[in-house]
Amino acid sequence: xxxxxxxxxxxxxxxxxxxxxxxxxxxxxxxxxxxxxxxxxxxxxxxxxxxxxxxxxxxxxxxxxxxxxxxxxxxxxxxxxxxxxxxxxxxxxxxxxxxxxxxxxxxxxxxxxxxxxxxxxxxxxxxxxxxxxxxxxxxxxxxxxxxxxxxxxxxxxxxxxxxxxxxxxxxxxxxxxxxxxxxxxxxxxxxxxxxxxxxxxxxxxxxxxxxxxxxx
Amino acid sequence: xxxxxxxxxxxxxxxxxxxxxxxxxxxxxxxxxxxxxxxxxxxxxxxxxxxxxxxxxxxxxxxxxxxxxxxxxxxxxxxxxxxxxxxxxxxxxxxxxxxxxxxxxxxxxxxxxxxxxxxxxxxxxxxxxxxxxxxxxxxxxxxxxxxxxxxxxxxxxxxxxxxxxxxxxxxxxxxxxxxxxxxxxxxxxxxxxxxxxxxxxxxxxxxxxxxxxxxxxxxxxxxxxxxxxxxxxxxxxxxxxxxxxxxxxxxxxxxxxxxxxxxxxxxxxxxxxxxxxxxxxxxxxxxxxxxxxxxxxxxxxxxxxxxxxxxxxxxxxxxxxxxxxxxxxxxxxxxxxxxxxxxxxxxxxxxxxxxxxxxxxxxxxxxxxxxxxxxxxxxxxxxxxxxxxxxxxxxxxxxxxxxxxxxxxxxxxxxxxxxxxxxxxxxxxxxxxxxxxxxxxxxxxxxxxxxxx
Numbered sequence: 001x002x003x004x005x006x007x008x009x010x011x012x013x014x015x016x017x018x019x020x021x022x023x024x025x026x027x028x029x030x031x032x033x034x035x036x037x038x039x040x041x042x043x044x045x046x047x048x049x050x051x052x053x054x055x056x057x058x059x060x061x062x063x064x065x066x067x068x069x070x071x072x073x074x075x076x077x078x079x080x081x082x083x084x085x086x087x088x089x090x091x092x093x094x095x096x097x098x099x100x101x102x103x104x105x106x107x108x109x110x111x112x113x114x115x116x117x118x119x120x121x122x123x124x125x126x127x128x129x130x131x132x133x134x135x136x137x138x139x140x141x142x143x144x145x146x147x148x149x150x151x152x153x154x155x156x157x158x159x160x161x162x163x164x165x166x167x168x169x170x171x172x173x174x175x176x177x178x179x180x181x182x183x184x185x186x187x188x189x190x191x192x193x194x195x196x197x198x199x200x201x202x203x204x205x206x207x208x209x210x211x212x213x214x215x216x
Numbered sequence: 217x218x219x220x221x222x223x224x225x226x227x228x229x230x231x232x233x234x235x236x237x238x239x240x241x242x243x244x245x246x247x248x249x250x251x252x253x254x255x256x257x258x259x260x261x262x263x264x265x266x267x268x269x270x271x272x273x274x275x276x277x278x279x280x281x282x283x284x285x286x287x288x289x290x291x292x293x294x295x296x297x298x299x300x301x302x303x304x305x306x307x308x309x310x311x312x313x314x315x316x317x318x319x320x321x322x323x324x325x326x327x328x329x330x331x332x333x334x335x336x337x338x339x340x341x342x343x344x345x346x347x348x349x350x351x352x353x354x355x356x357x358x359x360x361x362x363x364x365x366x367x368x369x370x371x372x373x374x375x376x377x378x379x380x381x382x383x384x385x386x387x388x389x390x391x392x393x394x395x396x397x398x399x400x401x402x403x404x405x406x407x408x409x410x411x412x413x414x415x416x417x418x419x420x421x422x423x424x425x426x427x428x429x430x431x432x433x434x435x436x437x438x439x440x441x442x443x444x445x446x447x448x449x450x451x452x453x454x455x456x457x458x459x460x461x462x463x464x465x466x467x468x469x470x471x472x473x474x475x476x477x478x479x480x481x482x483x484x485x486x487x488x489x490x491x492x493x494x495x496x497x498x499x500x501x502x503x504x505x506x507x508x509x510x511x512x513x514x515x516x517x518x519x520x521x522x523x524x525x526x527x528x529x530x531x532x533x534x535x536x537x538x539x540x541x542x543x544x545x546x547x548x549x550x551x552x553x554x555x556x557x558x559x560x561x562x563x564x565x566x567x568x569x570x571x572x573x574x575x576x577x578x579x580x581x582x583x584x585x586x587x588x589x590x591x592x593x594x595x596x597x598x599x600x601x602x603x604x605x606x607x608x609x610x611x612x613x614x615x616x617x618x619x620x621x622x623x624x625x626x627x628x629x630x631x632x633x634x635x636x637x638x639x640x641x642x643x644x645x646x647x648x649x650x651x652x653x654x655x656x657x658x659x660x661x662x663x664x665x666x667x668x669x
Contacts, residue, residue: 012475018482085474090525090533106478107511110485
């Protein structure tokens with residue numbers, strides 16, 4: 001089994017130490033470095049080329065969202081797990097837009113952290129169940145306010161299938177293979193999905209899927 | 217003078233008016249009595265003069281009658297003249313008695329002389345009536361020219377002297393009146409002078425006092441304007457300080473206390489991994505639960521103090537959160553309609569956020585609204601915000617709670633306008649307009665001093 005190389009990025013030393021201990025006991029995990037602010041994180045990413053970065057948002061010098069944006073820009077395949085105190089969707093959507101694939105709350109239990117690292121290492125998304133629940137609640141409430149024009153009903157079965165795969169972070173090629181259809185077909189479906197749901201980017205698709213409870 | 221200026225004014229002006237009224241009344245009365253005295257004096261003089269004239273004419277006439285009676289050869293032939301003479305005598309006596317009643321002291325000697333002359337005259341004349349015809353023809357011329365005429369002349373001279381005295385008395389009376397008139401003039405001049413001086417003094421005092429009061433009023437006004445300005449400045453400072461404190465506290469709770477709880481949680485997880493004794497495991501699980509709860513509480517506290525989105529992402533995400541949060545907490549439908557694209561100055565951001573927060577609180581707490589519409593947009597250099605609910609409404613003229621006052625205060629500090637439109641049973645609309653080029657340039661472009669995201 002291939003080892004997952006992890007970089008920890010948090011300005012709180014004790015928390016970082018505890019996390020390191022916790023993660024290093026897990027089989028297949030190796031913590032390759034620790035950074036205490038955004039800039040240091042960028043440097044260490046460059047040095048160690050980790051598979052996954054576990055990142056706090058509130059950090060000195062450069063915040064976690066900005067650091068995520070720069071990391072993903074340079075290393076598109078690198079998985080970033082945001083581990084934050086913030087549970088509001090404004091933080092979630094901005095993290096996703098910056099390129100993070102997982103969002104955990106700091107009161108998350110160990111199993112969530114491990115699951116999130118595995119998920120992003122495989123290119124999938126992961127959210128704390130609490131985050132999913134909050135986002136879903138807000139969404140349901142917003143729908144109620146707007147008069148329940150749930151555009152999800154407009155999607156065909158195939159489109160729903162593809163929506164879930166996109167939200168899980170699969171590439172078009174992976175989706176085409178999984179569904180045994182052509183790349184062109186997947187692309188057409190994706191375009192339709194974005195149009196019908198009035199979405200504009202993968203992070204928005206992910207957030208939508210979380211809100212709808214399609215993915216966790 | 218300070219305590220009772222009205223007393224001084226009433227006393228001063230009242231006294232002055234009373235003085236003038238008294239002086240005028242006195243002068244009028246005095247003039248009246250003077251005129252009366254003058255008339256009396258004149259009448260007195262004329263009456264006495266008339267009496268004297270009568271005495272003189274009687275004496276004169278008696279000479280004529282006496283001559284005529286003497287011309288008659290017999291007494292019997294002069295009966296008519298004698299009777300006339302008797303009449304004249306009575307008339308003269310009456311006149312003399314009349315004159316005696318109003319005799320001046322210096323007249324008494326000549327008057328006595330006149331009276332005895334007249335007495336003597338009548339007596340001498342009486343003698344002729346007893347004359348025989350012979351005596352008459354012999355004596356009458358001598359008697360007439362040597363006795364009667366000189367006596368008559370002497371009497372007339374005395375009467376003239378008395379008349380002269382009478383004139384003098386009139387003159388003296390006139391002089392006395394003149395002197396009285398002069399005194400009146402003098403006293404009038406005095407009173408006018410006193411009134412003028414008093415009036416001038418009073419007017420000066422009053423003017424000085426009014427000017428001083430005016431000055432004082434001006435000073436007080438300036439003071440109160442200054443006090444109000446410094447009070448406003450103070451309250452703005454307080455608001456800023458309060459906001460700053462909330463921000464610091466919120467961040468501290470979030471970043472420090474919350475992180476510490478996270479670390480505790482992580483360590484508890486670590487210990488649980490190390491296969492603790494059966495006694496230790498539930499204790500560790502309890503630590504983990506407490507830490508989890510702590511994180512949640514800290515987060516909520518921090519958000520309530522000041523939502524981090526406001527500083528991290530700006531106004532709209534913070535309003536979004538507030539709208540969602542209120543909806544979740546109260547069950548109201550909160551609809552946010554924001555057309556803001558660029559970020560606002562720090563104070564404007566905070567002001568709008570706090571106004572919306574307070575307005576939403578009011579909708580939920582007092583208005584029992586079921587839906588609220590929050591709209592914020594930028595228009596011709598102004599930020600316009602409106603919060604419209606379908607709640608019970610109220611009378612904004614009568615009800616002005618601390619919440620509304622606080623909102624208004626915040627808006628006013630930034631030079632904006634604040635309006636509440638509400639009627640009982642017809643919902644409430646809160647509208648504010650904040651100029652973006654605010655007058656207090658100090659805080660104009662103050663952006664987030666503690667950016668974290």
